[in-house]
Amino acid sequence: xxxxxxxxxxxxxxxxxxRWAPTSLALEKWxxxxxxxxxxxHVQGQPSLLLIGASAGWMMSSQWLQQxxxxxxxxxxPIAATLFKWRHGKALQxxxxxxxxxxxxxxxxxxxxxxxxxxxxxxxxxxxxxLRFQNQAxxxxxxxxxxxxxxxxxxxxxxxxxxxxxxxxTTLALQHNSDVPVRHVDWHDQHWLTQLNAQSPWLDHxxxxxxxxxxxxxxLAWNFSSHYRHWLQAGWVRP
Numbered sequence: 141x142x143x144x145x146x147x148x149x150x151x152x153x154x155x156x157x158x159r160w161a162p163t164s165l166a167l168e169k170w171x172x173x174x175x176x177x178x179x180x181x182h183v184q185g186q187p188s189l190l191l192i193g194a195s196a197g198w199m200m201s202s203q204w205l206q207q208x209x210x211x212x213x214x215x216x217x218p219i220a221a222t223l224f225k226w227r228h229g230k231a232l233q234x235x236x237x238x239x240x241x242x243x244x245x246x247x248x249x250x251x252x253x254x255x256x257x258x259x260x261x262x263x264x265x266x267x268x269x270x271l272r273f274q275n276q277a278x279x280x281x282x283x284x285x286x287x288x289x290x291x292x293x294x295x296x297x298x299x300x301x302x303x304x305x306x307x308x309x310t311t312l313a314l315q316h317n318s319d320v321p322v323r324h325v326d327w328h329d330q331h332w333l334t335q336l337n338a339q340s341p342w343l344d345h346x347x348x349x350x351x352x353x354x355x356x357x358x359x360l361a362w363n364f365s366s367h368y369r370h371w372l373q374a375g376w377v378r379p
Contacts, residue, residue: 145217168201193267196223202231214246269304269345308342323359
C-alpha cells in the first residue's frame with residue numbers, strides 16, 4: 141500500500157476515522173488556536189490558503205478551513221481532489237469559501253507557486269515526513285537538505301506544517317478512541333518517547349529541521365493502528 145495515496149490508503153483512512161478521531165480533534169484545537177490571525181479585519185483581509193499534501197483531508201478541520209476566503213489544495217494523488225470535495229466541500233460552501241483542488245506536486249515548484257499566490261498562507265498537511273519514502277534511492281542526507289530548504293523559500297510568509305517526526309511500534313496495544321499523549325515543554329525526547337510507549341527502534345522521518353529556530357511547536361501522538369503510533373509535530377510560522 142502506498143501510504144501517500146491511492147485507493148488502499150483512502151480505504152484505510154475511512155475505516156480508521158474512529159481510531160484517528162482523538163488526534164484529529166487535537167489538531168483541530170491546535171489549528172483553531174491560530175484562527176484569530178485570519179478573521180476579517182486582518183491587515184490584508186481574509187487570506188487564501190495553499191494546502192499542500194491535502195490528500196482527502198481525512199484529519200483536516202473544516203472549521204479551520206472556513207476561516208479562509210479561498211482554499212487551494214495540492215496533491216499528487218488523482219483521487220484526492222474528488223474525496224476532499226466530498227469531505228469538506230459542503231462546509232466550505234456554507235461560508236462561501238472558494239475551493240480549488242489541483243492534482244499536482246506542489247513541492248517540485250514551490251517558488252513558482254508562492255510567486256503566483258503572493259499573499260496566501262501555506263500549510264503542509266502531513267506531507268513533509270513522507271519525502272524520504274518517495275524515492276527510496278535518494279540519499280537521506282539529500283532529503284534532509286531538501287526539507288531544510290523549504291523554510292528558506294518561505295521566508296516572509298505565513299505558513300505552518302504538521303508532519304511525522306518519528307513512527308514505530310508500541311509496547312502496548314492502542315485502543316479505539318484512547319487519549320493521545322501531548323508533549324509538555326519540559327519533556328526531553330527520551331521521556332516523550334516513553335510516554336508514547338515506543339518500542340525501539342523507531343523510524344526517523346528526517347523532519348527535525350522543518351521550522352526556523354525558536355518556532356513554537358506542538359508534539360502529539362497519532363494512534364495509526366493497534367500497535368503502531370506516529371509522533372506528529374505541528375508548528376506555525378509568522379513573518
